[in-house]
Amino acid sequence: MAKLSLKDRVKVAAGTAPAPAAEPVGVPKQVADLKGHERVEPPMNETVMAWLMRYEKEFAEALPAHIDRSAFFAAVRAVLPRLANCTPASTLQALLTCARFGLVPDGKHAVIKREGALAVFVPMAQGFIDLMYRSGAVDSVHVGEIREHDEYSYTPTAPAPDDFVHRPDLRKSKEERGDVVLCYAFAWLKGGARSQVVILSREDAEEIRDEYSTAYQQAKVEGREDSFWHTHFLAMWRKSCVRRLAKVVPMSAELVALVKADAAGESGEVQVLHAPDPEDARLLAEAESASVAAEASQDAHAPTITRRLPVKRSQPRRKAPRRVRRGRKYAA
Incomplete structure (x- = not known):
């Protein structure tokens, strides 16, 4: 079987693209996680919650600091029975998308619904309002x-x-x-x-x-x-x-991304591709903090300017015309 690209593997794992030819009987089925690594799908006798706990680090990185992790996972446990027939990959990407936006799937801020065999992240009205406030x-x-x-x-x-x-x-x-x-x-x-x-x-x-x-x-x-x-x-x-x-x-960048992720869910596309990346968010926050600090430092140490600074002219200075007074020339 031909090797799939990362993009194709993510689409197949989320159920938005046809699966390749079946593997021989007895071979554990492989699914692509969000970083492109192949992981074995859990056996049917293993609980989905225990399987999700394998990605505890990813969820910890995805959840913003202001979201209580115990409240998030309590909401996840309540919704999992309704997702029993969903593919594990789609369940993982829907929950990670929800976490990256800092929304709890409690039915008020967000919902994880089942569409056939796929789990889909649905931000509710209160979720959009929360992101408006954060702007x-x-x-x-x-x-x-x-x-x-x-x-x-x-x-x-x-x-x-x-x-x-x-x-x-x-x-x-x-x-x-x-x-x-x-x-x-x-x-x-x-x-x-x-x-x-x-x-x-x-x-x-x-x-x-x-x-x-x-x-x-x-x-x-x-x-x-x-x-x-x-x-x-x-x-x-x-x-x-x-x-x-x-x-x-x-609109903040996060609110724009939420609109795109919601639209992707309505269209049956992979939503996590539109969610904020925690590493990008951290680097952006550090860059903005360093920029503010640098500007403040320059303002604090900059000398007071009491004279006008010279300005580089793009064109040479034009000579003033010579004027004539009482028949005698003189330079202006």
């Missing part, structure tokens, strides 16, 4: 839904914040307020400005689902109703608002 440019984010009998108004031409008003009667139950007709999201930025209000109707959400969700399309073709758009439509509707909001607020 340092967003002060608060509000996400809500407008029900049929709620009082609201939207005038795009009016100045913020008078352009959008939502007054739900919280004394009424959700049933009394009626079905959800609109979902919206907006952010207050540092300095007091408010972002654009993103509003999506049910029709908007369905168009997003039909155009971008490969998992929904595949489930529809196969007659299944187990995709996330089937089982958590309102959550995906709200998340679609937050995803669009992420594009109209100041």
